[in-house]
Amino acid sequence: MPNPDDFQYAMEASKVLHEPARRIDTFGSTRFEFEVLSEPMDSVGSVRVRRGEVQAQKPQLIKPEGFSDIELEGFNPQMLEVIEHLKQNGVDLSFLRYGFQFKRSEVAEEIVHDHMESVKKKALENVRRTGNPSLVVIEAIDDSWEVGVMKFTIDMIMKSSEINRFDFKRRGLM
Secondary structure (H helix, E strand, O other): OOOHHHHHHHHHHOEEEEOOOOOOOOOOOEEEEEEEEEOOOOOOOOEEEEEEEEEEOOOOOOOHHHOOOOEEEOOOOOHHHHHHHHHHOOOOOHHHHHOOEEEEOOOEEEEEOOOHHHHHHHHHHHHHHHOOOOEEEEEOOHHHHHHHHHHHHHHHHHHHHHHHHHHHHHOOOO
16 A cells, blocks of 8 residues: 555556546446556566446435545555545545445456557557447556546546536435
């Protein structure tokens, strides 16, 4: 598990190369497929490709008196420490306070013997060819690749929050 400085570096170095066309659904769960590209530290001219999915459960509006801890299923348990570190350092995780649970599926992993730029180009061409609206392609640090997935989920929450709040208000729930 990365220390706070390594975590910060991994957050800054992680890049979403292709963002899904969809957002988090307000009244149902949402599944995103991810492909994380990273360069192993001990292997020049190779790229590790990890594939899996992240599932955001339907947002649950929780009043301040009913607020519960953030649940992360399938992630390293120390990720909760990272979340607490972010909260203590003033990072606004307000939409996470709505009680999302992120579930990370089993991850398939392969080593591609090619250069990062070539692998990125092929991954993006594949996205354009398949048109998968749920696929995210992320470039991340190899030993902290989960941070790249976490960064994507936080970004997706921020981009979905306005839509979700509008939907809650429209149904008279807020």
